[in-house]
Amino acid sequence: MTAIDLPSAIATPPIFDLWLQIDALFAETGEDRIELSLEWLMRGDIALHDLRCGISNDCTIIVDRIDFYQSAGLWTNRPPAVPPASGLVPGPDGRDHPRRPAKPVGQFYERYDREARCVVSFDVLTIGSHLSLFHRWQNDPRVAHFWEEDKSKEDLAAYLAERIANPGVLPAIASFDGDPAGYLEFYWAREDRLGAYYDSHPWDRGWHGLIGERRHLGRMKTAAWLRSLTHYLFVDCPLTEKIVGEPRADNVKLLRYTDPLAYRKIREFDFPHKRAALMHCYRDEFFAKVRF
Structure with a gap:
């Protein structure tokens, strides 16, 4: 598992930039899981639910590769589709x-x-x-x-x-x-x-x-x-x-x-x-x- 340390000389990136860095780390390391500093999220005013993937563990956030590539908002211009609450619609052949x-x-x-x-x-x-x-x-x-x-x-x-x-x-x-x-x-x-x-x-x-x-x-x-x-x-x-x-x-x-x-x-x-x-x-x- 790879840990991301917070560089002291740069500002914390917004969530989109953080997703980009996580994506690059998964590609570069080949790891199935990486560890984020909780301080990184806090300095960027990024909530755990904004990250969309990750589990809090003391002072770190654990991100699994499988969860990240299903959840991060890097690839589409809208959040995952939310199905309407109504019931079934008649379809072909029943x-x-x-x-x-x-x-x-x-x-x-x-x-x-x-x-x-x-x-x-x-x-x-x-x-x-x-x-x-x-x-x-x-x-x-x-x-x-x-x-x-x-x-x-x-x-x-x-x-x-x-x-x-x-x-x-x-x-x-x-x-x-x-x-x-x-x-x-x-x-x-x-x-x-x-x-x-x-x-x-x-x-x-x-x-x-x-x-x-x-x-x-x-x-x-x-x-x-x-x-x-x-x-x-x-x-x-x-x-x-x-x-x-x-x-x-x-x-x-x-x-x-x-x-x-x-x-x-x-x-x-x-x-x-x-x-x-x-x-x-x-x-x-x-x-x-x-x-x-």
């Missing part, structure tokens, strides 16, 4: 689900990936700003082979409008160092078509994604993209214990990344339009296995 929290706006996730040495960020897609990009990506034969959405701008605008209007789907643009690189759809699995193919739980999340810009292809950036999107889904809602996916079973390149990121292939099954691999990623396994 799969009732909770009323979903409001969607974010603008850029809603940003994280520096040390392995890829770049910043991964996610922005809410808007048709006015992103339709041309989306159209070009979908009409790339490499993408069309898996997505089968190589259509006109008008058709793709309708496709996106339906997803934007759907409270259970969040369309997003993924970027590396601010350069738009690909498309993501985050969804609540209970009301998605996938929910009928396994024992879906009310807070399961899933995603579809593509990297559209060829200059951003490659093992390092793809792994950073997958780490970040999985991290976002767990950080966004504390009730989400499982992330699911259904890539094409023959998408060998994507499936190579799954084990290091704690995704398990449960089985293969047939959608009407493809043979799919059912993937599960559990919160505890992800944060225990993946290093940031």
